[in-house]
Amino acid sequence: MTDLKKIDTYAKKWIKEASDRIKDSFSKELTIQTKSHANDLVTDIDQATERFFIEKINSVFPDHRILGEEGFGDDVQSLEGIVWIIDPIDGTMNFVHQQRNFAISIGIFEDGVGKIGLIYDVVHDELYHAISGEGAYLNDLKIPQMRKTKLAESILGLNATWVTENRRIDSSLLTPLVKKSRGTRSYGSAALEIVYVATGRIDAYLTLRLAPWDFAAGLIIIEELGGRATNLRGEKLNMLEGGSVFFANEELHDEIMKDYLHNGKW
Ligand code: IPD
Ligand code: CA
Ligand code: CA
Ligand code: CA
Numbered sequence: 470m471t472d473l474k475k476i477d478t479y480a481k482k483w484i485k486e487a488s489d490r491i492k493d494s495f496s497k498e499l500t501i502q503t504k505s506h507a508n509d510l511v512t513d514i515d516q517a518t519e520r521f522f523i524e525k526i527n528s529v530f531p532d533h534r535i536l537g538e539e540g541f542g543d544d545v546q547s548l549e550g551i552v553w554i555i556d557p558i559d560g561t562m563n564f565v566h567q568q569r570n571f572a573i574s575i576g577i578f579e580d581g582v583g584k585i586g587l588i589y590d591v592v593h594d595e596l597y598h599a600i601s602g603e604g605a606y607l608n609d610l611k612i613p614q615m616r617k618t619k620l621a622e623s624i625l626g627l628n629a630t631w632v633t634e635n636r637r638i639d640s641s642l643l644t645p646l647v648k649k650s651r652g653t654r655s656y657g658s659a660a661l662e663i664v665y666v667a668t669g670r671i672d673a674y675l676t677l678r679l680a681p682w683d684f685a686a687g688l689i690i691i692e693e694l695g696g697r698a699t700n701l702r703g704e705k706l707n708m709l710e711g712g713s714v715f716f717a718n719e720e721l722h723d724e725i726m727k728d729y730l731h732n733g734k735w
Pocket of ligand 4: 515538556557558559560561
């Protein structure tokens with residue numbers, strides 16, 4: 470049987486070690502490069518952090534596989550066995566510009582089933598953490614099951630990109646949804662926005678395009694708390710390819726799906 474507790478103990482230890490290295494970098498000059506476009510940033514610290522996790526995992530769990538954003542892990546084409554899905558720094562733009570509001574995100578899957586979700590807000594020293602079936606915690610405090618909300622009393626996590634002209638959707642499609650909500654927020658780290666949904670700081674998080682490492686850990690935490698995690702068509706999330714995502718408490722998920730998303734071309 471897989472020893473989840475052992476994996477979890479190591480993962481937490483490595484997250485703390487990695488975060489100390491990230492904080493040390495604040496006093497040094499970053500090497501910043503761009504990836505797919507001018508605003509898609511990556512730093513030497515994103516890369517070093519991913520490498521750090523890969524070395525550690527390989528040394529203790531040589532048969533586990535790793536899917537990491539920066540590409541130093543394995544070429545993962547299936548979720549057989551144990552797969553760690555890692556975003557070494559989620560919110561790189563915040564890391565570069567603000568030195569806060571970013572997180573380390575690790576989701577651990579066994580044969581495609583989410584088992585351990587860890588999201589660490591490095592600067593605020595807040596570890597959001599779930600082992601499937603054993604509850605979710607913020608540091609040592611148990612996070613209560615998600616409460617249900619109506620759209621008219623809900624705050625939505627939504628990036629302004631999607632309600633301005635963009636290449637993925639007709640931006641006016643989301644206007645009625647935004648108007649009916651109590652307000653919108655955008656924090657610049659998908660992992661943190663997902664745990665804000667989990668803890669009720671916001672009520673839903675929607676976006677047109679994320680990669681698996683952006684939401685793998687958040688998915689495990691949300692599901693542990695009775696929330697819903699789907700794409701914008703209401704389908705199961707694709708852990709190998711990513712796509713659109715929609716996280717919310719059950720009632721709000723139903724309301725938004727039925728009244729606002731049912732005939733969108735997402
Ligand atoms: C990004 C952040 C951001 C989201 C982007 C992601 P990164 O991740 O989560 O909030 O809007 O789509 O790519 O690149 O900072 O790890
Ligand atoms: Ca990135
Ligand atoms: Ca990310
Ligand atoms: Ca990243």
